[in-house]
Amino acid sequence: GQNIDQPTEMTATEGAIVQINCTYQTSGFNGLFWYQQHAGEAPTFLSYNVLDGLEEKGRFSSFLSRSKGYSYLLLKELQMKDSASYLCAVYGASGGSYIPTFGRGTSLIVHP
Amino acid sequence: DSGVTQTPKHLITATGQRVTLRCSPRSGDLSVYWYQQSLDQGLQFLIQYYNGEERAKGNILERFSAQQFPDLHSELNLSSLELGDSALYFCASSVAGGGTGELFFGEGSRLTVL
Numbered sequence: 001g002q003n004i005d006q007p008t009e010m011t012a013t014e015g016a017i018v019q020i021n022c023t024y025q026t027s028g029f030n031g032l033f034w035y036q037q038h039a040g041e042a043p044t045f046l047s048y049n050v051l052d053g054l055e056e057k058g059r060f061s062s063f064l065s066r067s068k069g070y071s072y073l074l075l076k077e078l079q080m081k082d083s084a085s086y087l088c089a090v091y092g093a094s095g096g097s098y099i100p101t102f103g104r105g106t107s108l109i110v111h112p
Numbered sequence: 113d114s115g116v117t118q119t120p121k122h123l124i125t126a127t128g129q130r131v132t133l134r135c136s137p138r139s140g141d142l143s144v145y146w147y148q149q150s151l152d153q154g155l156q157f158l159i160q161y162y163n164g165e166e167r168a169k170g171n172i173l174e175r176f177s178a179q180q181f182p183d184l185h186s187e188l189n190l191s192s193l194e195l196g197d198s199a200l201y202f203c204a205s206s207v208a209g210g211g212t213g214e215l216f217f218g219e220g221s222r223l224t225v226l
Contacts, residue, residue, distance in 0.1 A: 033214070042114065042202065042217035043155070087155065097160065097168040100145070100215060104154035 002026045002092040004103035011109045012078055020073045020086050020106045028093025033100065034062050034073045035087040043087055046073065075108075083110045115139065118203050118218035126226055130191040133221045137184055137205030143167070144186040145206075145215060146178055150199040161186055190223070198225045 003025040012018040024032070031050040035043035047055055049064035049071060061074040073086055085105040091098045115138035125131055137144050146158040157170035161180035172178075175193075180186040190197060200222050204215040 040200075040222075042219050043215075044114075044217070045214045048214060089155075094168050094170075099157055099160060099168045099170070101157060102147075102155040 002090055002094075002101035004088055004090055004101060006086075006088050006103045006106045008104070009107045009109070011111065014078055014080060014110055014112050016078050017074065017076050018078060018108065020075075020088075020108065022071045022073070022088030022103060024069050024071070024088070024090045024103075026069075026090050026092035026101070028098065029066060030091040030093075030098045032062075032064055032071050032091070033089040034060075034071075035089060035102075037085045037087055037105065039085070046086075078110050080110050080112070083108060114216040114218065116203060116205050116216050116218035118201075118221050120221055121219065122222050122224075124224045124226065125193060127193055127195060129193050129225075130189065131193065131223065133188040133190070133201050133203075133223075135186045135188070135203030135205075135218060137186070137203075138216050141205035141207050141216070142184065143206045143208060144180055144184070145204045146172075146186070146188050147202045147204065148199045149202060149220075150196075153199075155202065158188070193225045195225050198223055 006022045034046040037043040047062035059076045087105045088103040089100045117136040142163045147155040158172040160168040178188045200220045202220045204217045206213040
């Protein structure tokens, strides 16, 4: 099975940088995703890592270490609209397929 | 707009009843995933279909069933509803059959069981 851990809540100041960590244990691994979800809305894709290293996409970067079962999402130049839940999801083996399993999400509160 | 359409957006019903949630995937996507999200809970995987066939199953209750039709739309049937089934139900689609590719989520169907 899959187990994904991420902090429940984080707070940060507008304009600052925040790092959201995710650790996982999975049987089989075929990539890790980060999604953003505003309350009551659909999750939206932020990033995808399948190989070790850093992927940068504008103000958002994501890092993966497969040997450590660890990833982080880095958000720079925080804006108020970045207040949302950030979901770490891992493609892990399930039966004869790989399915995306989501963590419970990290609620990020950005204050002025 | 992700291109994934879910109906209805909101549904209020009573315990013991049965409901059907519908999902139309993005054009060209063959995979449909169903997730349940309860208050303060993460997205719980229910079931996946690929090109009309069941591909993977999560912790889906026996009272719940799903199918994917030849036009690739999918339906999730929830029966003998209980208060605890109140949740946001998301459908997501992807091009691939599993193990790769971004998921595109619909806006969800919010089910309230009274």
